[in-house]
Amino acid sequence: MWPGLRLFRSSYSSLAARGLVYEKHGEPAQVLQLKNVDVAHPADYEVQVKMLAAPINPSDINMVQGTYAFLPPLPAVGGNEGVGVVVDVGRHVTSVRRGDWVVPVEAGLGTWRTEAVFSEASLMRVPSDIPLVGAATVSVNPCTAYRLLSDxxxxxxxxxxxxxxxxxxxxxxxxxxxxxxxxxxxxxxxxxxxxxxxxxxxxxxxxxxxxxxxxxxxxxxxxxxxxxxxxxxxxxxxxxxxxxxxxxxxxxxxxxxxxxxxxxxxxxxxxxxxxxxxxxxxxFWITQWKKERAHTDREEITKMIRDLCDLIRRGRLVPPPSTQRPLEDFSRALQDSQTPFLSRKQILIM
Amino acid sequence: MWPGLRLFRSSYSSLAARGLVYEKHGEPAQVLQLKNVDVAHPADYEVQVKMLAAPINPSDINMVQGTYAFLPPLPAVGGNEGVGVVVDVGRHVTSVRRGDWVVPVEAGLGTWRTEAVFSEASLMRVPSDIPLVGAATVSVNPCTAYRLLSDxxxxxxxxxxxxxxxxxxxxxxxxxxxxxxxxxxxxxxxxxxxxxxxxxxxxxxxxxxxxxxxxxxxxxxxxxxxxxxxxxxxxxxxxxxxxxxxxxxxxxxxxxxxxxxxxxxxxxxxxxxxxxxxxxxxxFWITQWKKERAHTDREEITKMIRDLCDLIRRGRLVPPPSTQRPLEDFSRALQDSQTPFLSRKQILIM
Known part of the structure; x- marks a missing residue:
């Protein structure tokens, strides 16, 4: 059984997983390419995630341009926020299980892709009974607002x-x-x-x-x-x-x-x-705030995400108006996200 | 005996006590006048102080001009810093005794005078074995520096x-x-x-x-x-x-x-x-810092003054170069204190 399963996974992944990759910094329209990306079988402490939705935030654009204060090593997959569903877990993973919705704990994960294997520590479970766009956009702006009002x-x-x-x-x-x-x-x-x-x-x-x-x-x-x-x-x-x-x-x-x-x-x-x-x-910079706590004070992040998801569930925290586009339409989504005064959040649906 | 003593005190005081008084705000040279000021017999919680030395600080000038953020009611005696010696105490006074050196706890006391009766709570004992000018100038600038480095x-x-x-x-x-x-x-x-x-x-x-x-x-x-x-x-x-x-x-x-x-x-x-x-x-504003603690956290002020006086005694904290003038020469002292780049502190000696 196992070899077949592995083969299936491997071929499934290499066929299906695509991501918006940039190999050098520059204007997003020039440097971002939709490419096949490898998805390995999850190791002991890893989680395989099928991404569901991911927004295009201004800081994502600046990161691709290379002008942001935090830049992941290249080549990189764009996007820092989003929600995915767990499709497989490594054998030592305890915090999430198949079917759970997860969001990134901190920036730099590369969320503009269909599927990926991430470390368990880099993910956080969110309830799956809240609106998709709410879950996809909970990690940056609502977290910033929450900290501004709390700290x-x-x-x-x-x-x-x-x-x-x-x-x-x-x-x-x-x-x-x-x-x-x-x-x-x-x-x-x-x-x-x-x-x-x-x-x-x-x-x-x-x-x-x-x-x-x-x-x-x-x-x-x-x-x-x-x-x-x-x-x-x-x-x-x-x-x-x-x-x-x-x-x-x-x-x-x-x-x-x-x-x-x-x-x-x-x-x-x-x-x-x-x-x-x-x-x-x-x-205040949410990227730094999370980075300082991701491995030392995860409970504080968990509490914040839980509180925010509760507000989302109760309809007390709704995301700004958004336009949802399939990942394939990323060029148009990127263009609209950089158009001044359009003021609709662009969300990529995987 | 008592009536005589009272009489002596009363006449001694009314004859001898003089102060730099201003009845309205304006340029110090115009509005400050050396006048006799009443010195009552100290009541139960009061202390009679013969002032020894008091500096002219920029904020003292601004206070007379009426441009400072804290202004005592008029008419007022100028000066907010200085050192005096206790000459008599009310019968419930416990924190100081005759012969002690004292400094103001907070701004607004009016230190440019030869003698005054102050509430016990408005004064703080300082050691009398430190240089006079050090004691006279410990309350504003060294306190500011101390708090900047501590808080x-x-x-x-x-x-x-x-x-x-x-x-x-x-x-x-x-x-x-x-x-x-x-x-x-x-x-x-x-x-x-x-x-x-x-x-x-x-x-x-x-x-x-x-x-x-x-x-x-x-x-x-x-x-x-x-x-x-x-x-x-x-x-x-x-x-x-x-x-x-x-x-x-x-x-x-x-x-x-x-x-x-x-x-x-x-x-x-x-x-x-x-x-x-x-x-x-x-x-940071030392006036406000002291005002907030004068009646609620006097121990914090006491500790600071004690630490600073220790440094003064050990020669580790010396005041800036100063010119000492008798109170009668106040006009010249005021003028020099407002001359740019002279950078010698003017100290009135009573």
Whole structure:
């Protein structure tokens, strides 16, 4: 029996497994190729996974371009997030079994492929009774939002937080997780034509206040703080003037956490805000956060994923609007993912 | 006997006690007047103090001008730091006795006067076997330096810190306290004609490396880090470009603490330093630090003052060069204290 089984597996895998591979850094459209990739039989502590769905995130693009702060060795399979189903396990594997859904514990796994064998330690089980796209996109943006709300200030129901880029993946997750905790969100968005519909959409997610960058600069902002307390936390994904304006509204002793720099401008802070308002500034990078804990504090990652999946199951955390395309259509998906203002997440379905 | 004693005290006090009083905010030369001030007999929990010496600090000037972030009610006696000797105590006073030297626990006491009655809680005993000027100037700059080195990163011998404005009162105290702890200091100073003598003077205090703002920008800075580890802490009293340059040399995960803004320019941080180098920024204000602890955590203040006075006694912490003038010469002392680049601390002797 065994030799036949092995043969079947081997031929099945070599025939069927394909992945978006890049051998050098460059523009994704130029360097990514859909290729056959080897799938070995899982060793003792390995797991064979059939990938189901994987998003294209901006950091995935930067990684292919070679401009990201973390780069896997080449050649590499693109993609860092996604969900797969376990199809086989090595004989010492205990944490997952066939049929389980799994997500990567940390970045660098290469999720844009149909099938792969990964180490058991690199995977984490997620419930399979939640929507596929929710599971495929739980590992980056919702995790960032969860940590932003958990790790910097002790927030209680009724406290408030302020953020910019509120319509981003992280921004929408912040709104929903905060709402589930009874924390008020003040959400800054760029002015745009379809502002009323954006405001309505964010409010539907649980946003308490949605203001434009223009309104942020107005003296009327003080009226807002008659209705809700000054924020103890600010989340910055922009940089430049907007961030300095946001900082002005922070409560005494509050913190601003920077997790992105969309404006490609530095963060500028008046000295008086640091000395006399006692504000604190730091940065957050989910890739590093997970890397530091993947082998030493896995329980903290497990708890976070469990909490987030619970919210997803209860419909309290829905992913941003997405377009799902088969892996074969990757060129179009990549192109759309890099088109400004399209603001639909591209999801590859394997 | 008592009435006579009271009479003596009363007349002694009202005759002899004088103070530099301001009834409105404005330029010190215009609004400060040397006036008789009442000194009541000390009540149960009060202490009568004959002031011995008090410095003129920049923040004292800003307080008189009305531009400081903390302003005592008017009319007020100027000065926030100094040392006095206890001449009488109320009957419930236990922490000090006649002949003890005392310093203010926090800002706002009004130290530019010959004599005063203060609450026991507002005073802290210091040893009287240390130099007068050391005791008179222990409460602001050395306390700031002590907290900067203690409260933000766990430093071990061999670790390094970097600071700008290294020739300031705080800067010199940082150099000396760090040296006593075996911590390497990298000290940035502005280029100037008498640079070699300044470098020598700071090295005599214990400075390991003294570099100019110009050198800070040069690629040769990397050679420095072959000799000493990257700093885990940066102390900023300047702002502007110099601060951004200093931040570049901080170790991964290090902190920059801002305690002043001499350049009157904000602090600018690249987003990548926050996200990928995980640097943290905050501010420190000794006035607020003491205010928060004066009544709840006095032991922490006591320990700090004791440690600092130990260093002063052992000659490991010497105050910056100073000019001592009698209180009557306050006009000239005020003028000199506001003359740029004079860099001698003005001390009023009562």
């Amino acid at each position: 910097y200030e002790t927030l209680r129901p009724g406290d408030s937080v302020i953020q910019n880029a509120s319509n981003s993946g992280v921004g929408q997750a912040v709104i929903q997780i905060a709402a589930s905790l009874g924390i008020t969100t003040i959400n800054i968005v760029r002015d745009r034509e379809e502002l009323p519909s954006l405001v309505r959409r964010l409010q539907d997610l649980g946003a308490d206040h949605v203001i434009t960058e223009d309104q942020l600069r107005k003296p009327e902002m003080k009226d807002l703080f008659k209705k809700c307390p000054r924020p103890r936390l600010a989340f910055n994904c922009v940089g430049g003037k907007n961030t300095t304006e946001m900082l002005r509204h922070l409560d005494y002793g509050g913190s601003m956490v920077t997790y992105g720099g969309m404006a490609k401008q530095p963060v500028t802070i008046p000295v008086s805000a640091l000395i006399f308002k006692n504000v604190k500034l730091c940065g | 933000y990163e766990t430093l071990r011998p061999g670790d390094s810190v970097i600071q700008n404005a290294s020739n300031s009162g705080v800067g010199q105290a940082v150099i000396q306290i760090a040296a006593s702890l075996g911590i390497t200091t990298i000290n940035i100073v502005r280029d100037r004609e008498e640079l070699p003598s300044l470098v020598r003077r700071l090295q005599d205090l214990g400075a390991d490396h003294v570099i100019t703002e110009d050198q800070l920008r040069k690629p040769e800075m990397k050679d420095l880090f072959k000799k000493c580890p990257r700093p885990r802490l940066a102390f900023n009293c300047v702002g502007g470009k110099n601060t951004t340059e200093m931040l570049r040399h901080l170790d991964y995960g290090g902190s920059m603490v801002t305690y002043g803004g001499m350049a009157k320019q904000p602090v600018t941080i690249p987003v990548s330093a926050l996200i990928f180098k995980n640097v943290k920024l905050c501010g």
